Amino acid sequence: MIVGGGIAGGVNHALKQRVRAWSVLPSARVADKYRVGVIGCGTMTRRHVEGYLACGRYEVAALADLDASAMREMDARFAIRTVHYTDARAMLDTERLDVVSVGTWHTGHSPWTVAAAARKPKAILCEKPMADTLGHADEMLIACNRAGVKLVIGHQRRFLPAYTMARDLIAQGAIGRVSMMMCFGGAGLPNYSSHQTDMFRYLLNDAECRWVMGNVERKTDRFERSTRIEDAAVAVFEFDGGARAIILSDVVPSYYQGALIYGTEGQINLTTEELQLLNAETRGAWQTHRPDGRFFKLEAEGEEFEWREGGAAQAAELAEWIDGTAPTHRGRAENGYKALEMIHAVYESARCHERVMLPMQTRINPLDLMVESGHLAPQRPGRYDIRAFLLRGENLSSDEAAGKLPS
Numbered sequence: 001m002i003v004g005g006g007i008a009g010g011v012n013h014a015l016k017q018r019v020r021a022w023s024v025l026p027s028a029r030v031a032d033k034y035r036v037g038v039i040g041c042g043t044m045t046r047r048h049v050e051g052y053l054a055c056g057r058y059e060v061a062a063l064a065d066l067d068a069s070a071m072r073e074m075d076a077r078f079a080i081r082t083v084h085y086t087d088a089r090a091m092l093d094t095e096r097l098d099v100v101s102v103g104t105w106h107t108g109h110s111p112w113t114v115a116a117a118a119r120k121p122k123a124i125l126c127e128k129p130m131a132d133t134l135g136h137a138d139e140m141l142i143a144c145n146r147a148g149v150k151l152v153i154g155h156q157r158r159f160l161p162a163y164t165m166a167r168d169l170i171a172q173g174a175i176g177r178v179s180m181m182m183c184f185g186g187a188g189l190p191n192y193s194s195h196q197t198d199m200f201r202y203l204l205n206d207a208e209c210r211w212v213m214g215n216v217e218r219k220t221d222r223f224e225r226s227t228r229i230e231d232a233a234v235a236v237f238e239f240d241g242g243a244r245a246i247i248l249s250d251v252v253p254s255y256y257q258g259a260l261i262y263g264t265e266g267q268i269n270l271t272t273e274e275l276q277l278l279n280a281e282t283r284g285a286w287q288t289h290r291p292d293g294r295f296f297k298l299e300a301e302g303e304e305f306e307w308r309e310g311g312a313a314q315a316a317e318l319a320e321w322i323d324g325t326a327p328t329h330r331g332r333a334e335n336g337y338k339a340l341e342m343i344h345a346v347y348e349s350a351r352c353h354e355r356v357m358l359p360m361q362t363r364i365n366p367l368d369l370m371v372e373s374g375h376l377a378p379q380r381p382g383r384y385d386i387r388a389f390l391l392r393g394e395n396l397s398s399d400e401a402a403g404k405l406p407s
């Protein structure tokens with residue numbers, strides 16, 4: 001078994017050799033099905049469960065949620081029978097879980113990942129953004145590393161065939177050197193645009209981001225899933241190799257996952273389904289590609305494709321990483337950490353009025369710091385959460401806000 005290889009800085013050379021040797025062994029070291037438990041049975045872990053079941057490598061055994069109806073709905077939706085817990089720690093203590101999904105709101109990601117890691121499952125799949133602060137993300141890495149637990153952050157678009165095709169075309173030089181990538185976001189940088197900062201690195205073969213410069217506007221007291229967010233933001237990023245990227249967030253009326261990618265010898269327009277390429281070989285015309293996935297066909301699934309394919313392929317690669325037949329996972333936690341770091345560096349740039357060199361030293365959320373210090377006090381007071389509609393029953397704030405998080 002590869003223990004924690006991807007958590008603290010990538011597999012080393014010796015480990016790579018062992019992985020290559022294992023991957024050609026005829027008797028695969030493959031468990032029958034990995035037993036999964038889910039913490040937080042909401043919108044996104046429905047996609048986790050869909051992915052676990054679609055790839056055929058898992059049994060979903062147990063669910064934990066503060067609200068029993070969320071667990072009943074999960075069972076009904078997928079025609080599964082699971083054991084239900086309103087106390088996630090009781091689930092972790094009772095069930096012999098191989099894999100734990102963490103799908104609470106962002107502030108719950110770190111405490112529940114740390115709690116799960118202490119019970120030593122083989123792996124944890126935690127939703128994005130990795131945490132509410134880089135300090136908490138650090139704690140997740142430490143807890144998983146010391147317990148030998150593989151940790152993946154759910155930036156599932158790394159598994160979309162159009163994204164991978166764009167990455168491969170860029171690596172082959174199809175558009176020359178990437179000079180600029182342009183994205184449009186909304187609903188706050190940590191939620192939506194952490195996928196975009198992750199995508200930039202994926203498209204550049206995980207090149208490191210060198211520096212970030214940006215600004216935010218925050219006149220109202222706006223939150224997203226219990227995390228403070230800005231009203232609007234603009235950001236510029238530079239990567240090793242010289243590529244740059246721009247995000248315009250909440251400043252243009254429409255936004256989407258994907259990018260306009262400009263190279264020295266061509267262009268790519270990328271969406272979650274489609275890749276358009278323009279270069280000398282296409283004779284200056286746009287050439288359209290709509291690739292199918294490993295598990296699903298694009299035309300058959302329509303708008304569901306990105307969710308179904310992303311979820312299944314992400315889960316399948318996790319099983320292969322656990323098996324030892326894949327040397328790592330493309331969503332391993334260091335990548336989720338860097339996606340979050342790039343977002344918080346935009347806030348730090350606004351706070352310090354400077355270009356922020358990475359790795360970033362500040363470990364708390366710079367936007368929180370700006371607001372709480374009075375530097376960026378809301379001018380139209382009154383806290384509101386743009387995802388409050390997700391809450392069930394009488395709840396109008398998350399469990400974290402109600403102080404029910406584990407200590």
Ligand SMILES: NC(=O)c1ccc[n+]([C@@H]2O[C@H](COP(=O)([O-])OP(=O)(O)OC[C@H]3O[C@@H](n4cnc5c(N)ncnc54)[C@H](O)[C@@H]3O)[C@@H](O)[C@H]2O)c1
Binds near residue numbers: 064
């Ligand atoms: N990867 C993606 O594309 C994507 C898409 C949507 C959401 N997300 C992420 O998924 C996470 C969850 O978002 P969502 O939209 O699914 O939220 P949601 O509100 O639909 O689901 C969260 C669930 O967690 C439960 N919960 C809260 N505290 C709990 C606790 N202490 N123990 C057990 N259960 C608890 C809630 O009752 C709720 O059912 C967020 O961090 C979000 O950013 C990712």
